[in-house]
Amino acid sequence: MRDDPHVVALVTRASGGDQDAWYELVDRYAPLVYTICTRYRLSNHDIEDVGQNVWLLLVEQLGKLREPAALPGWLATTTARECLRVVTAASKAERLGTGLDDSVLFVDDTAIDEEILVAERNAALRAAFAELPPRCQQLLSMLISDPPHSYAEIHAKLGIPVGSIGPQRARCLERMRRSSALAALGEGEEKIDIRGGEPGA
């Protein structure tokens, strides 16, 4: 994974005391931290506990992060370690022995590595989406909503002629493809397939 200049800037700014940069970092990586917590099947109370610890630890590490590209990996391993601590403490309280039950063994390093790659790709896609003009964002949002909107509904809501929806969709996606946010995705990521990435899902 290459250094995403945007993430490098966010880390530098946050470590210099810029609160908005910190908020953006949290927003960008919260899905990664949260997903790992759900893999350990933690309760909401425990997820909050883990989340709190992870972010607080990161606040203390901000100035020491030499390579911001390592941030997702640091967040993932720190989250996994905190989850394991909570699971172990809970099982100990219930006198269930060592606490190494199936749900813990299920979360192996490979799964964590994959979460990191997926999280980076998702963050880049959201950033690229956020850079699109509002009209493109509206159109793409309607196309991927669940259930999807029909072209007639899109025409009624956005005023785009039905015959232009297809070409506009293509133009908006081409814009996304060319955005700097997606360009930051590294080549190591290429071989990772989209999970459940069926067309138009």
Next chain:
Amino acid sequence: MRNDWDDDRLLGALSQALKARQAVPSWFIETGKNAFAWHNIDAELAQLTYDSNEDQREAAVVRSETASIRALTFTSAHLTLELEVTGNSLLGQLLPAREGQLEIHTGAGDITTTEVDEIGCFSVDPIPESPFRLRCHTADGTDVLTGWITI
């Protein structure tokens, strides 16, 4: 660049990316944002140097039943904090013994204060349910902050 992705694949990936963000509860995001209040705290950090739970964790591999008191030690260059859980309260002592004030900080940003007596003893009662940290200001001007504690 994602030149190799066709439109349907890119749109599918975008859909997943937006859903992953929407799945995160707002309280989770808030917790993360609030953590920034701890940025650049001007206190000496005390590291966890002993945790009875760590000993037990290893012991638990051979013995599932363990019944010892939870004890923690935090150490900084100028001060050591020894903590012990007794019932619902947390008893502590500063070493070397000295008088001062102890702040209990929760992750949500709440702060409560308690006195440290002349032989360096204090108690935290009740023990916060969420992670907390202790900040100690002593009469001689030492300002020490522990790492996060979960009892």
